[in-house]
Amino acid sequence: MKLKNDLFLRALKGETVDRPPVWMMRQAGRYLPEFMEIKKKYDFFTRCQTPELASEITVQPIRRYGMDAAILFSDILVIPQAMNIEVQMKPDFGPYLPNPVRTQAAVDEVVIPDVHQELNYVMQAIQVTKEKLNDEIPLIGFAGSPWTILCYCVQGQGSKNFDKAKEFCFTNPSAAHQLLQKITDTTIAYLQAKVAAGVNAVQVFDSWGGMLSPVDYQEFSFQYIQQIVAALKDEAPVIVFGKGCWFALGDMAKSGAAALGVDWTCSARNARYLSGGNITLQGNFDPSRLLSRPAEIKRMVTEMINAFGKDKYIVNLGHGILPNIPVDNARAFVDAVKEYTV
Ligand SMILES: Cc1c2[nH]c(c1CCC(=O)O)Cc1[nH]c(c(CCC(=O)O)c1C)Cc1[nH]c(c(CCC(=O)O)c1C)Cc1[nH]c(c(C)c1CCC(=O)O)C2
Numbered sequence: 001m002k003l004k005n006d007l008f009l010r011a012l013k014g015e016t017v018d019r020p021p022v023w024m025m026r027q028a029g030r031y032l033p034e035f036m037e038i039k040k041k042y043d044f045f046t047r048c049q050t051p052e053l054a055s056e057i058t059v060q061p062i063r064r065y066g067m068d069a070a071i072l073f074s075d076i077l078v079i080p081q082a083m084n085i086e087v088q089m090k091p092d093f094g095p096y097l098p099n100p101v102r103t104q105a106a107v108d109e110v111v112i113p114d115v116h117q118e119l120n121y122v123m124q125a126i127q128v129t130k131e132k133l134n135d136e137i138p139l140i141g142f143a144g145s146p147w148t149i150l151c152y153c154v155q156g157q158g159s160k161n162f163d164k165a166k167e168f169c170f171t172n173p174s175a176a177h178q179l180l181q182k183i184t185d186t187t188i189a190y191l192q193a194k195v196a197a198g199v200n201a202v203q204v205f206d207s208w209g210g211m212l213s214p215v216d217y218q219e220f221s222f223q224y225i226q227q228i229v230a231a232l233k234d235e236a237p238v239i240v241f242g243k244g245c246w247f248a249l250g251d252m253a254k255s256g257a258a259a260l261g262v263d264w265t266c267s268a269r270n271a272r273y274l275s276g277g278n279i280t281l282q283g284n285f286d287p288s289r290l291l292s293r294p295a296e297i298k299r300m301v302t303e304m305i306n307a308f309g310k311d312k313y314i315v316n317l318g319h320g321i322l323p324n325i326p327v328d329n330a331r332a333f334v335d336a337v338k339e340y341t342v
Contacts, residue, residue, distance in 0.1 A: 001135050002135070003135050003136065003137060003138055003200070004135060004136050004137075005068055005136060005137045006138070007019075007020075007021040007068045008021040008023070008068045008069040008137070008138050008200075008201070008314065009138055009200060009201065009237070011259075011280055011311075011312065011313065011314050012201060012237040012239075012258040012259055012280055012314075013237075013258070014278075014279075014280055014311070014312050015311075016311050017310065017311060018310075019305075019310060019337060019338070019340045019341070020305060020308075020310050020311075020313045020314060020315050020337060020340070021068035021069060021314050021315065021337075022067055022068055022314070022315040022316070022333070022334055022337035022338070023067040023068060023069040023070075023071065023140070023314070023315075023316060024061070024067065024316060024317050024320075024321050024330070024333070024334075025071075025241070025261075025316060025317050025319060025320045025321065026320030026321045027061040027067060027071060027321060028057045028058050028060060028061055028071065028073040029320070029321060029323065030323035031321055031322065031323055031324070031325045031326075031327065031330060032060055032061060032064065032327065033327070034060050034064075035057060035060055038053060038056065038057060043089070044075075044089035045081075045089060047073065048073070048074050048075060048078060048121070048122075048125075049121045050121075051121060051124040051125040051127070051128045052128065054072065054073045054074060054121075054122075054125035054128075054129070055073075055125055055128040055129040055131075055132055056132075057073040058070050058071070058072050058073045058125075058129050058132075058139075059129065059132050059133065061330075062133070062136075062137065064327070064331075065330065065331055065334045066334065066338075067137070067334060068137055068138075069137055069138050069139070069140055069200075069201075070129065070133060070137060070138070070139050070140065071139075071140040071141075071142060071203075072122070072125060072126060072129060072139060072140065072141055072142070072194075072199065073125075074122055074125070074142075075089075076142070076143060076144030076148065076149060076205060076207075077089075077095055077144075077149075077152060078119060078122065079143060079144065079149055079183065079186055079187060079190060080097070080149055080152065080153050080183075082113045082115065082118035082119050082186070082190075083110050083111055083112065083113055083182065083183070083186055084109065084110060084111045084113070085097060085099070085101065085110060085153055086098055086099055087152075093157075094157065094158045095152055095157060095158060096156065096157050097152060097153060097156045097157065098156070099156075100153065100154055100155065100156035100164070101153045101154055101179060102154055102164070102168055103172075103175070104172065104174075104175045104178075107175045107178050107179045107182075110153075110179060110182050112182050112185050112186050112189075113186060115186065115189045115190045115193050116193055119190060119193070122190075122193075122194065122197075123193055123194070123196075123197040126139065126141065126194060126197040126198050126199055127197060127198060130198045138200035138201060139198065139199050139200055140199060140200070140201050140202065140203055140239075141191065141194035141195070141199030141201075141202045141203075142202060142203045142204070142205060143187045143190060143191055143202070143204055143205070143228075144187075144204070144205050144206075144207070145204050145205065145206035145207075145209065145221055145224065145225050145228075145242070146180045146181075146183040146184045146187060146221070146224040146225070146228075147180065147206060147208065147209060147212070147220050147221035147224065148205060148206050148207045148208045148209065148221075149183050149187075150165060150168075150169075150176070150179055150180055150183065150220075151165045151208045151211075153165075153179065153183075154168045154179075161211065162208055162211050166211070166212075169216075169220050173219075176220065180220065180224050181224070183224075184224045184227050184228060187228055188227065188228055188231045188232070191228065191231075191232050191236075192231070192232065192235060195232070195235045195236045199236065200236065200237075201236055201237045201238070201239065201258070202232060202236055202237075202238055202239070203238075203239040203240075203241060203261070204225055204228055204229075204238065204239070204240050204241065205241055206221060206225060206240070206241065206242035206243065206245060207243050207319075208243070209221045209222075209242040209243065209244060209245040209248070210242065210243050210244015210245050210263075211244070214247045214248070217245065217247070217248055218248075218251075221242075222248055222251055222252075225240060225242075225252075225255070226251075226255050229255045229256045229257050230255075230256060233256040233257070233258070237258035237259070238256070238257045238258055239257065239258065239259045239260070239261060239282060239314075240252050240255065240257045240259075240260055240261065241260070241261025241282070242261065243261075243263050243318075243319055244263060244265070246262070246263075246265070246266040246270065246271065246274060247274075249262075249266075249271060249274040249275040250274055250275065250276065252275070253275040253276045253278070253279045254276075257279070258279075258280060259279065259280035259281065259282050259314060260275055260279060260280075260281055260282065261281075261282045261283055261284075261316070262281055262282065262283035262284040262318065263283060263284055263318035263319055264283070264284045264285060264286035264287075264289075264317075264318035264319075265318075266284065267307070268281075268284070268304065268307035268308040269307065271283075271284070271308075272308070272309075278312075279312065280312040280313065280314060281308060281312065281313055281314070282313075282314040282315075282316045283316050283317070283318050284304070284316070284317075284318040285300070285301065285304060285315075285316070285317045285318060285333065286317075286318055287317045287318065287319055287320065287321055287322050287325075288322065290317075290321065290322070290325045290329045290330060290333060291322075291324070291325065291326075291329065292329070293329075294328055294329055294331075294332035295332075297329055297332040297333055297336065298332050298335070298336040298339075301315065301332075301333055301336035301337060301340075302336055302340060305337070305340055310340070310342060315337045
């Protein structure tokens with residue numbers, strides 16, 4: 001079915017456009033009052049697991065601002081949860097995994113699930129969301145990178161440096177690679193199922209890739225992302241976003257990905273240079289810059305588009321939107337793109 005607004009998919013193909021498409025990482029979230037209303041009534045995983053709620057939260061930012069793509073409300077941690085690892089979302093704390101995976105025996109206990117069964121609620125949420133979107137705009141599905149998922153599985157919670165996750169990789173690489181491969185196999189099946197259920201593109205979030213040195217990144221992160229891209233690229237366009245991973249843009253550009261995410265510490269010029277100048281890039285507004293006044297946000301967004309160029313470019317933030325962003329500032333970000341003319 002042809003979408004009424006296919007700007008995002010055209011940018012992923014590298015086609016010439018009048019203006020670049022825009023969406024925001026974590027756009028379905030806590031800066032929206034209508035999201036907070038739902039959050040008051042249902043806990044985190046209930047929101048993820050109830051297709052009616054997940055689809056409603058997904059379309060909330062679209063109704064308010066009219067972005068060019070929607071991203072399914074869910075979380076990267078539904079994968080470890082489906083792999084027999086307990087995951088809790090503690091209010092005002094974040095993810096908490098009471099039994100972190102830190103030994104070979106614990107890795108052996110991790111299962112590769114039947115994603116159609118264990119994560120069937122995600123596929124249902126996709127179908128309901130597609131109905132609500134009514135072929136207006138594309139829907140993005142996502143997963144965490146295997147390294148970023150391992151970070152939570154081993155550390156057991158968020159961390160400034162993920163020291164326990166790194167210690168596990170560096171002292172027991174054989175067990176670490178077995179865990180990474182189990183996560184990779186599950187993620188491939190999961191993303192393939194999401195595409196079959198109706199998502200138009202997928203994004204892999206390597207949120208903690210930048211914690212690794214370039215050499216360790218190859219061993220513990222990139223080779224697994226490469227497997228995911230290779231398995232998915234003929235089924236849907238794949239966006240790879242690695243926070244702090246500017247050093248890997250060259251390898252990522254050759255991976256078969258349709259587009260690469262960039263964070264705000266890398267200039268547009270550098271990102272184009274490092275990625276070879278031919279692949280679509282996505283990013284990279286500093287999420288905290290949405291705290292500037294709306295007029296200044298608009299000016300900076302226009303400058304950002306000029307720096308990346310309107311083609312082969314998707315306007316986004318350099319990481320997820322912060323909960324304390326005023327709703328009118330988020331609107332200024334989206335409107336600046338829609339008002340863009342060369
Ligand atoms: C690392 C990571 C996680 N989850 C995710 C990542 C990768 C992206 C990134 O780096 O930001 C991905 C994610 N999580 C969520 C989405 C929704 C879709 C979207 O709008 O982008 C997406 C794409 C919902 C969520 N996931 C979570 C919330 C907030 C809690 C809540 O709603 O109760 C939302 C809206 C909880 C969550 N989930 C996670 C953390 C660290 C937290 C708590 C801290 C935080 O909120 O940022 C793990």
